[in-house]
Amino acid sequence: MNAMATEPDPHLSMVRQVTPHTPEGCEQCLRLGSPWGHLRPCLTCGHVGCRDSSPLKHARAHAHVEQHPIAEPVEPVEPVEPGETWRWCYAREAMA
Known part of the structure; x- marks a missing residue:
């Protein structure tokens, strides 16, 4: 089993x-x-950057240059189910 998937980020x-x-x-x-x-x-x-599907991928660039790896989606552009939240870790390339 992958330890990164089971341990907190x-x-x-x-x-x-x-x-x-x-x-x-x-x-x-x-x-x-x-x-x-x-x-x-x-x-x-x-910092507000654009995600990887955008032409310039500024959120990813910021995460690597500044070493600030955790970002989240902006609502209401990407609504989630009530009570559901998620964050992305660019360092681990996984949900945080």
Whole structure:
């Protein structure tokens, strides 16, 4: 059995109470005038980046450059079932 799948993600200790810097869109895409898809706010600093299906993948780039690996989806763009939440860890490439 994969230990990473059963053990809590160690990067969750980096999650903070943050306010997204630009809830209206991806920070870099807004500056560049580039389109984006779904958004992923960083749960360490509040940076808002676009997810991997977007042309420039700014959330992933931020996670690796700043070493802030945990992000979550922005609602209501990606609604989840009532009571359900999820986070993505770019370092582990898995749900956190």
